[in-house]
Structures are given as structure tokens and as C-alpha cells.
Amino acid sequence: MKTAEIFDPNAPAVTMTEAAVRHFEKKLANQNGKIIRLSTETSGCTGYAYVLDFADGPEAEDEVLTPSASITLAVAPDALAILRGTEIDLVTEGVNQVVKFNNPNVVAECGCGESFSVS
Template identity: 60%
Template sequence: MAVETFVPSASVITVTPSAVRHFESKLGSSQQIIRFSTKESGCTGYAYVVDYADAPQADDEVIQVSDKLTVAVARSAIPMLRDTEIDYVKEGINGLLKFNNPNIAEACGCGESFSVKS
């Protein structure tokens, strides 16, 4: 009989150095965390939700990204966010979060919502 190791936080999400700097600057010296989840929205199904939280919820997957940044991923969102890279990019004078999500099957034209592969 073989023994397999399950590492739940492996490959849930990754956060680029640019996004880490962005989130750390927003949190400053507070003890808050960044929490990622999804909600039903838009014409294709789901939208990303990024919140500041004082603590993770009981069933969240918690990832220590850096000394100053802890992120939590809602358990219900893990199937939709698995292997997603979260990046912060500058486009002209605007800065925005980009979710490079390999699970997306379809996205709406305005970029507000997405559906995932089943």
C-alpha cells in the first residue's frame, strides 16, 4: 500500500512580486490579510472578490506569501482559482489586478465575469 501526501496549499494561487508590493503597500502596518473569493455575477457566471479581512474564515486556505502578506482563499473558490496567478500591472496611468486563471472556459466581453471548465 502506497502512502500519498496531500498538500492543500500547493498551487492554489500564486502572487507575483508586483502584486505582493501592491498589497503590502495597501495594508501598510495593519495586521489585516487579503481574502480572495468568488461570487455569482455577470453574464458568464462568476466574478472575483478581493477583500481586506482581520482574519481568515474557518475553512479558508491560508497562504503566507511574504513576511508582511498573508492571503486567504475561500474554500468554495478553490476549484475556480486553483493555479491562478494574481498579478498587478500598470496600463498607462492605471494600475490593476490581473487574474491569470487557467480554469476559465469563457469570459464576458467587458471582463467582469467568467465561467470555469467543468
């Protein structure tokens, strides 16, 4: 049985889990006034790669989100269609913690996990 997903035009383009929020709050604590900027670039064997950077502020036309009171997340306008609905998470894999992107638009990922493609 399929369920219908309800489109919410007011929903944020990208969200963060509590684990990701705590992780980025710690990272930003030593980065006076910096924000996080999320974009994509053409890369790898399947098409795109996520790019997370610290920035002084959003660029023109970025979608600006506030996942918490101390985090500002700017999403590049050319990446919005690819990233819409993505949840950023922090997961533990073995002894490492890794930032994961749970992107519903991804149709394929490369074997090493560095790049992805969308339909």
C-alpha cells in the same frame, strides 16, 4: 506538440507576482493586522467574479497562504476549485494599474472583463 503539466499537491492554490506582492504590501501597510481574503461570487453574464477584501482574519476552512512575510492571503474554500493555479498580478494598462487574475481554469470571459466561467 503538447506538454504534460505536472500536478503538485503541495503547490499553493493561488500565487502572486512580485508586482502584486509590492502592491498589496503597500495596501496592507495602513491596515493594522488585516489580511487579504479572496473568494468568488456569482456575477455578470458569464458566471463568476473575483472578490478581494481586507479581513481581520481567515474564515473557517479558508486555505491560508503567505505570498510574502507581510501578506496573508486567505482563499475561500468554496472557491478553491475555481481558483486553483491562479496567479495574481499587477499590470499597467495605459495610465492605470490593474489587479489581474491569470486563472488557468477560465474558459470564457465577458467583454468587459468583470466575470468569467470555468468548465
